[in-house]
Amino acid sequence: MLSQLRTAILMTIVLTVLTGVVYPLLVTGLAGPLFPVQAGGSLVVRDGSVIGSSLIAQPFASDRYFHPRPSAAGDKGYDPTASGGSNLGPIDRRLIDRVRVSATALHQEHFAAAIPVDLVTTSGSGLDPHITHAAAEFQVPRVAHVRGMSVDTLRALVRRYTEDRQFGLLGEPRVNVLRLNLALDAATAQ
Numbered sequence: 001m002l003s004q005l006r007t008a009i010l011m012t013i014v015l016t017v018l019t020g021v022v023y024p025l026l027v028t029g030l031a032g033p034l035f036p037v038q039a040g041g042s043l044v045v046r047d048g049s050v051i052g053s054s055l056i057a058q059p060f061a062s063d064r065y066f067h068p069r070p071s072a073a074g075d076k077g078y079d080p081t082a083s084g085g086s087n088l089g090p091i092d093r094r095l096i097d098r099v100r101v102s103a104t105a106l107h108q109e110h111f112a113a114a115i116p117v118d119l120v121t122t123s124g125s126g127l128d129p130h131i132t133h134a135a136a137e138f139q140v141p142r143v144a145h146v147r148g149m150s151v152d153t154l155r156a157l158v159r160r161y162t163e164d165r166q167f168g169l170l171g172e173p174r175v176n177v178l179r180l181n182l183a184l185d186a187a188t189a190q
Contacts, residue, residue, distance in 0.1 A: 044178060052178050056080050057129045060181060063146045066131070066139050068177040069118050070102060073126030085124045109142050130174035133162045147188055157183060 031039040042054045052058050057068040059078045071077030072086035088095035102120040116135040136158045144154045161180045162173050 065181045071126040072122040083125045133173040136175040
């Protein structure tokens with residue numbers, strides 16, 4: 001019995017050191033040189049200042065910009081320290097009311113078009129930096145009107161920033177909202 005206890009304690013110590021110290025140090029040590037952008041948080045820098053991360057959504061409320069998915073992360077949304085979904089089920093009155101309010105506002109923006117679901121629902125983390133290509137297309141008329149751009153020019157910009165399905169088959173074509181909005185600012189500054 002004592003030898004089994006000694007073996008169990010020794011295995012616990014060995015596995016703790018391997019999985020709690022050696023493995024994290026190895027992965028961290030390799031990540032920096034092999035994937036420097038990702039290991040650094042995929043930070044987006046403009047004019048020498050960090051303005052966000054391409055991995056974390058941030059709010060864009062102005063009609064001059066494309067808007068991300070709604071966020072349930074934190075009290076005001078888009079809080080990376082409070083990542084998480086709303087955990088509201090499909091028959092929860094609070095979810096139904098929130099979606100109804102969002103849909104009503106979007107119908108006022110673009111009455112004839114079908115509303116892409118990702119413009120009225122949150123992601124599991126509440127911080128998804130992407131919207132579907134359809135959600136970006138839905139917003140094109142509003143952004144083009146406010147910025148005084150041609151719809152065709154703006155659609156071409158959206159197409160240029162649309163990423164394909166992951167591995168060619170997972171998910172939907174998507175657009176990183178921060179990168180698209182930065183490209184939009186650069187295009188209208190010229």
